[in-house]
Amino acid sequence: MSTDLDQGGRIPQTIKTYVGPSIGWKLTDSPVDIEFIIDGGGQTPQPGYKGHLLIPDWVYINNWILLSEVSGSCVIDVWKIPLSTFLAGTAPAVTNSICGGNLPSLSNQVARQGTNISGWTTLISQNDIVGFNLNSVSTLLRVTVILQCVRIIGPS
Numbered sequence: 599m600s601t602d603l604d605q606g607g608r609i610p611q612t613i614k615t616y617v618g619p620s621i622g623w624k625l626t627d628s629p630v631d632i633e634f635i636i637d638g639g640g641q642t643p644q645p646g647y648k649g650h651l652l653i654p655d656w657v658y659i660n661n662w663i664l665l666s667e668v669s670g671s672c673v674i675d676v677w678k679i680p681l682s683t684f685l686a687g688t689a690p691a692v693t694n695s696i697c698g699g700n701l702p703s704l705s706n707q708v709a710r711q712g713t714n715i716s717g718w719t720t721l722i723s724q725n726d727i728v729g730f731n732l733n734s735v736s737t738l739l740r741v742t743v744i745l746q747c748v749r750i751i752g753p754s
Contacts, residue, residue, distance in 0.1 A: 630657060632722075632745040634730045636674075642735055650690060650729040652681065657747035659720045661713045662702045665744070670737030673703040676745070677729040678722060690729030696720075701733065702743065722747070 636648045664674070676697055677690035684690075698717025704710050722728060730743055 628749055630655065630747050630749050632657070632728065632747060634728075634743045635740065636730065636732055636743065637740045638738075640739060642738060643732060643740075645732050645734055647689070648730050648732055650677075650684075650727050653722050653726050653728055654724065656724050656750045657722045658750055659696075659715060659718060659722065659745050659747050661711060661715060661746050663709065663711045663742075663744040663746065664702055664704050664707075665709045665742040666704060666738045667708070667740055668737060669706055669708050670735070670741075671703070671705050671707075672735040672738055672741055673701050673733040674741070674743055675701050675731040675733055676743070677731060678719065679727050679729075680723070681725040681727055684727045690727060692731070694729070696728075704738070704741070 632651065632653060634649070634651060636643055638644075662676075664672070666672075675692065675695050677692070677694040678696045679688065679690045679694050696719040698719070700712075700715065700717050702710075702712055728745075732741075735741075
């Protein structure tokens with residue numbers, strides 16, 4: 599990501615950022631990480647839905663990172679729904695996956711970064727609910743899911 603400084607040498611409030619060939623150039627604010635921790639409380643966490651976050655800004659996902667304290671394996675699915683759907687009583691579910699079958703995973707690893715997000719729905723709209731499902735796990739006691747994003751200005 600390149601940044602043009604303003605005449606005073608400061609980073610401007612908004613910058614034009616290239617966010618990939620399918621998206622092109624967008625007015626952005628700054629990089630932002632969406633982080634979610636799945637913790638088994640000293641034991642291997644059980645598979646299943648682990649919770650959700652409200653995302654207050656428009657963002658594009660650039661890649662994902664999984665971090666653990668010990669070597670192990672896991673597969674995580676990321677789900678997304680509009681806040682209005684959640685407020686109406688419907689939580690995110692597998693039918694709301696944004697991963698396009700290309701799920702974040704560790705395989706006998708402590709950390710991994712996924713830069714190939716082909717098939718992903720990369721736009722998260724302002725006030726979307728993003729949910730995290732632990733599809734499978736072995737050995738790990740805790741894993742942090744990080745979606746590395748760039749904040750954008752509006753839905754364009």
